Structures are given as structure tokens and as C-alpha cells.
Amino acid sequence: MQYVLGIESGTSGTTAVVADANGRLLGIGHNGAPLHLGDHETAERTRRYIGETIRAAINMADLENARIACGCLALPGAASESAGWIAAVVPAESVRLVPIALAALEATTLGAHGAAVVLQRGLQVVARGPLQSNVTVGGREGLWPESGGGAWIAYQALQACSEAEDGLASPTEILPLLLQYFEVSSPAGLAAALTPDGLLASRISAFGEIVTRAAASGDLVARRILREAGGELAGMVAAAIGRAGLTATAVPVGIVGDGFRAGRFLLRSLRGRLRRTAPLAEIAPPEAPLAVGAALLALEALAISPCAARRAATLQSLPRIRG
Numbered sequence: 305m306q307y308v309l310g311i312e313s314g315t316s317g318t319t320a321v322v323a324d325a326n327g328r329l330l331g332i333g334h335n336g337a338p339l340h341l342g343d344h345e346t347a348e349r350t351r352r353y354i355g356e357t358i359r360a361a362i363n364m365a366d367l368e369n370a371r372i373a374c375g376c377l378a379l380p381g382a383a384s385e386s387a388g389w390i391a392a393v394v395p396a397e398s399v400r401l402v403p404i405a406l407a408a409l410e411a412t413t414l415g416a417h418g419a420a421v422v423l424q425r426g427l428q429v430v431a432r433g434p435l436q437s438n439v440t441v442g443g444r445e446g447l448w449p450e451s452g453g454g455a456w457i458a459y460q461a462l463q464a465c466s467e468a469e470d471g472l473a474s475p476t477e478i479l480p481l482l483l484q485y486f487e488v489s490s491p492a493g494l495a496a497a498l499t500p501d502g503l504l505a506s507r508i509s510a511f512g513e514i515v516t517r518a519a520a521s522g523d524l525v526a527r528r529i530l531r532e533a534g535g536e537l538a539g540m541v542a543a544a545i546g547r548a549g550l551t552a553t554a555v556p557v558g559i560v561g562d563g564f565r566a567g568r569f570l571l572r573s574l575r576g577r578l579r580r581t582a583p584l585a586e587i588a589p590p591e592a593p594l595a596v597g598a599a600l601l602a603l604e605a606l607a608i609s610p611c612a613a614r615r616a617a618t619l620q621s622l623p624r625i626r627g
Contacts, residue, residue, distance in 0.1 A: 305328065306606065307367060309358060309396055310377035310599025312407055314424075316562070318354050318416070319595040320361040322627060327614035329596060330367065332362025332625035347389065355382020356394045358557065362395075364625075372396040376602035378407035378594060380424065400605045402434030404560070405430045405443065410597030411590035413616055414614055419545050419555065420590065423563030425508045427453035429540045433548030441509075443543040454563045458511035460529045465491065468525075476525035477518040485510055509562045511558030516566045527569050536575025541574075542581040551582050559589035 306325040311318065317336040336497050337353040358375075362368060375396035380403070391399040404477055405428045408420035421430035427450040428443030442450040448455065465482065468471035469491050483489065486497040497607065518526035557578075564571070571587070578585055590597070600610065608614075 306373040306608075308363070308366075308599050308602035308606070309372055309394060309596065310378075310407070310595045310602055311354065311358065311375065311391075311394065312378040312594040312598050313350075313354060313403065313461060314380055315521050318357045319469070319593055320354075320357045321593065321599050322365040322367060322500075323596075323599040323603070323618070324362045325606075325608055325616040327600070327603070327621075329599070329621040329625045331361040331363070331365030332595070333357040333359075333362075333364065335535070346496055348484075349545060351390060351393045351602065353614075354390060358393070358395065358506075364376035364409060364422050374398045374400065374602040374605050376400040376402060376407075376586040376598040376603075378402050378404045378598040380404055398605065399536065400555045400602060402601055403428070404594060405440070406438070406562045406601060407461075407594045407597035408436055408558055408590055409438070410600040411592045411594045412556050412597075414591065415600060417464040417549070417550060417553065417555050417586075417614065418557065419541060419548070420539060420560060423535070423537065423559070423561040425454045427456075427537065427540065427563075429544040431544040431550060433480055433545075433550045433553075438545050439545075439547045441540045450536075450540070452533040452540065454508040456536070457507050457515055457529060457533055457563070457566075461515050461526075464525045464529065465586075477521055477523040478515060478526055479589040481514045481518055482511075485514060489589060512563055512566055516569075519569050520567070530569035531573040534570040534575075535577050537570070538574050538577035538581075541578055541585070545582055545585060550585075554583065554586065556591070557585050557587045559587060560590060561595065592618065593625075596622075596625075 308323050310556040320333045335353045335357040375394035405422045409430045412418050412420045422428045429441040431439045433450045461478050464476050465479040468475045488494050515526045
């Protein structure tokens with residue numbers, strides 16, 4: 305019997321699962337430590353955390369001496385291009401590095417048709433239709449943030465605060481919340497707090513939470529930003545599933561990432577606008593952990609294709625790893 309590892313590592317921690325060639329899930333490990341790609345010390349710590357997580361999954365599966373044919377490591381989009389050094393810690397004969405969006409697609413569809421959305425600093429949508437080829441929209445990050453992504457929300461919030469301070473737009477509760485979060489007393493102090501590092505990933509997440517808090521308290525500016533983000537996101541999802549030939553099909557659309565903590569205002573706008581172009585799309589979190597999606601991608605690397613029996617085996621064994 306061949307065995308595979310699926311590992312997903314991001315800002316919220318690392319999860320690893322072990323599966324066999326039939327798609328059955330045999331063990332899981334989790335570590336809440338975030339992924340770090342910075343200096344040597346934090347990089348070594350990350351390698352240690354990932355190794356411990358993998359060993360926990362292998363121990364649960366009682367496969368300490370088994371041959372692991374392939375391991376698939378799912379990382380945030382930018383990290384997957386530069387983190388080959390992490391692969392050395394994966395105890396498998398071959399290792400595949402993929403963006404988290406691909407693991408999210410597999411965790412949502414288990415190899416069938418559908419789409420997944422990853423909303424973090426940036427924004428990426430991946431869909432797979434009848435031709436079994438993946439369609440990707442967004443995911444550029446860097447200096448070209450997608451409209452509706454975490455960085456876009458942060459910049460919109462800063463712009464709204466700047467215009468309110470200058471008397472060019474309505475006041476917003478976002479500003480006092482930002483000042484409180486960054487422990488400064490003025491917009492000038494806020495600007496200094498964001499320099500020279502700029503909007504780092506951890507701060508992007510903080511902006512999303514702050515805009516969400518302001519929206520929940522009734523702030524109209526914050527609600528507008530989140531509604532516009534949901535509309536932009538709906539356009540990207542519609543484009544992806546349209547290109548995949550799924551517009552008129554009932555398909556799952558898995559939502560993943562810290563950005564979806566923005567809650568009802570963003571999601572309501574997303575669902576409402578998407579209903580006009582893809583009324584049969586069903587938006588929900590993925591059916592399985594993203595590490596399961598990575599394990600299915602490891603099977604794919606071994607030329608073990610998804611099928612109804614394998615999907616059924618994965619679903620039936622999900623309770624085993626969920627406890």
C-alpha cells in the first residue's frame with residue numbers, strides 16, 4: 305500500500321494528514337505556530353514545527369516505519385515559490401509544493417468540479433470544470449493587490465480615514481479604532497507606525513478586523529468598504545467558474561482565509577452579487593481541512609486520479625481525523 309502526506313502551513317498554523325492510496329485518512333497532526341519565512345532563526349523554528357506536526361500525524365496512523373511515497377506541502381501563494389528549504393523536512397520520497405488555493409480547491413471538491421476562494425492579504429480564486437483543467441483568477445499579491453483582497457480593504461480604510469480627517473468625506477469609526485490598535489494619538493502617528501515596514505501580512509489581518517468591528521457598530525463607511533469588497537470578490541468568482549464552464553451548474557465554492565472574518569457584510573454582498581451571474585453556486589467553507597486537499601494532490605502526483613470510490617473513502621474517514 306502506498307501512503308501520502310498532506311501538509312498545509314500558513315499564518316494560523318500547520319496541519320498534516322496521512323492518507324493511503326484509496327483516499328482513506330489515517331492520521332492528523334496540528335500545530336498552532338504560524339509559518340515564518342524570515343530570518344534563519346524563525347525559519348529553523350518553522351521547520352521544527354512542521355516536522356513535529358508531520359510526526360504527530362504519522363504516529364496517529366501508526367505508520368512510523370512505513371514508506372511515504374509523496375508529500376504535498378501547501379503554502380501561501382508567494383511562499384510556495386521560495387520555500388523549497390521547507391521541503392527537506394517532509395519524510396517522503398518526493399515532495400510537491402503548491403499554493404494554498406489548490407489545496408483549498410481539493411478540500412472543497414475532493415477531486416470533483418467546483419471552486420475555492422482564498423482571501424488573505426491578496427485574493428485568489430481557483431476553479432475546475434468539465435475539462436478537469438484548473439482556472440485561476442487573481443493571486444498576484446505584491447504591488448498589484450486584487451480589488452476586494454485584504455490589502456485592498458486596508459488601503460480603502462486608510463483612504464477613508466485620510467479623507468475624513470481632511471473634511472473631504474464622512475467621519476468614520478475606523479480611524480479611532482486604528483489609532484487605538486497601533487497605540488498612537490494622531491493620523492501622523494499612524495503613518496509613522498506603518499513606516500518603513502508598510503502593510504505587513506499581520507497588519508493586513510488587523511485592518512480587516514478593525515473594519516469589521518466598525519461595520520458591526522453601524523459605521524456606514526466600513527460597511528461600504530466591505531460591501532464593495534464582496535462585490536469585487538463576486539466578480540472574480542463569476543469569472544473563474546465561467547471560464548471553467550460551471551456558470552449553470554450547482555457547484556461548491558469553498559471560502560478560505562482570514563479575510564472572511566469580515567462576516568456578514570462582505571458575505572452578504574458576495575452571495576447577492578454572485579446570485580445574479582451564477583445562481584447555483586453554493587458558498588461555504590471547504591468540506592475537509594486543507595491538509596486533506598494537499599494529500600489528494602499528493603495522490604495526483606502519483607498518478608492516482610480522483611474517483612467516486614476514493615471520494616467516498618475520504619468522506620467516510622473524515623470523522624477519524626476530526627475526533
